[in-house]
Amino acid sequence: MDGGAPYNPRTVEEVFRDFKGRRAGLIKALTTDVEEFYQQCDPEKENLCLYGFPSEQWEVNLPAEEVPPELPEPALGINFARDGMQEKDWLSLVAVHSDVWLLSVAFYFGARFGFDKTDRKRLFNMINDLPTIFEVVTGTAKKQRSSEPQIKSAKAVQSKDEDEEGLEEEDEEEHGETLCGACGENYASDEFWICCDICEKWFHGKCVKITPARAEHIKQYKCPSCSNKRIRP
Numbered sequence: 001m002d003g004g005a006p007y008n009p010r011t012v013e014e015v016f017r018d019f020k021g022r023r024a025g026l027i028k029a030l031t032t033d034v035e036e037f038y039q040q041c042d043p044e045k046e047n048l049c050l051y052g053f054p055s056e057q058w059e060v061n062l063p064a065e066e067v068p069p070e071l072p073e074p075a076l077g078i079n080f081a082r083d084g085m086q087e088k089d090w091l092s093l094v095a096v097h098s099d100v101w102l103l104s105v106a107f108y109f110g111a112r113f114g115f116d117k118t119d120r121k122r123l124f125n126m127i128n129d130l131p132t133i134f135e136v137v138t139g140t141a142k143k144q145r146s147s148e149p150q151i152k153s154a155k156a157v158q159s160k161d162e163d164e165e166g167l168e169e170e171d172e173e174e175h176g177e178t179l180c181g182a183c184g185e186n187y188a189s190d191e192f193w194i195c196c197d198i199c200e201k202w203f204h205g206k207c208v209k210i211t212p213a214r215a216e217h218i219k220q221y222k223c224p225s226c227s228n229k230r231i232r233p
Contacts, residue, residue, distance in 0.1 A: 008109070012119050015109045016126045019102055022052035023133060024183055026098045029058040030091050030137050032182045032207060035228040038087070041079035048079040050094060052102070072104040088138075095134040103127070136184040139201055181223060182207035196223035 009015045029037040029050060040060040041048060051059045051074060063073050075097035082090055106127065110120055134140075178187040181201035187193065192205035192212050197220045205211060208223060215221070 008113075010109075010113045012115070012123050012126070015106050015123060018054045018109070019106045019127060020130070021054035021056050022105065023102055023130070024056040025052035025058040026050065026095075026102070026133055027136055027182065027184050028056070029060075030095055030098075030133065032224045033058070034091065034225050038082070038228075041082050043079050043082050045079055047077040049074045049076055050078055050098060052098070072101065072108050074098065074101040092134060092138055095132075095137040099132045099134055102133070131179055131184050133184075136179065136181065139181070139199065178202050180204045180207055181225075194221055196221055196226055198222050198226040 009018045029052075037050070037058070037060065046062060048060050049063050051061060053059070060079075063076055064070065075094070078094050078097070081093065085093075106123060107120070110123060115123065178193075179185065179202070180187075180193075181196070181199075181203050183204065185204070187202070192210075192215075193202050194205055194208065194210050194215055195202050201223060203210075203223060205215070210218075210221070
């Protein structure tokens with residue numbers, strides 16, 4: 001459906017790369033692109049599905065017409081539930097179904113290309129090291145810390161100078177399991193990060209299109225999801 005040639009990953013590493021690409025696209029739909037995703041899921045339309053692609057793009061579309069389909073299909077009719085529940089609950093539900101779909105696609109490739117027990121276990125362990133889409137969307141993947149991060153609000157997490165190497169190591173330990181609310185990847189001290197003052201999720205600056213210079217002038221930062229929130233029936 002993404003218009004590209006059929007892609008059939010054949011090794012554990014290729015299947016995992018495919019998984020990560022599709023996962024990144026789905027996370028975009030449910031976080032940074034959530035307003036566009038919400039609008040596309042019109043309950044007045046026919047049964048719609050949310051697809052993620054290896055290219056890290058996403059698409060809301062009708063299900064595949066061929067039976068059986070080339071790949072396992074995602075949950076059908078996600079648009080029908082949109083206006084019948086709170087937005088955050090609806091997004092969480094779509095996230096859960098998206099996690100299930102990602103696993104089914106990954107292990108479909110594994111079955112098709114004859115992964116043995118060792119390959120299947122290795123693939124699962126690689127996948128399991130990443131937070132689920134549900135965990136990213138709901139924020140439950142954040143490390144439980146006994147104290148609040150020292151760097152708050154629009155003050156970004158930035159790399160330290162060489163003479164502050166010790167402080168950098170401490171920063172890595174404190175934020176090492178903090179996950180980007182957009183892409184779900186782990187914190188790294190050599191990247192620019194910013195925290196939403198509303199939901200308190202952390203984001204790569206590049207994921208939310210905020211530069212260090214721009215952050216200096218933001219008194220209260222709202223992530224794309226919180227900026228787009230409004231009361232819906």
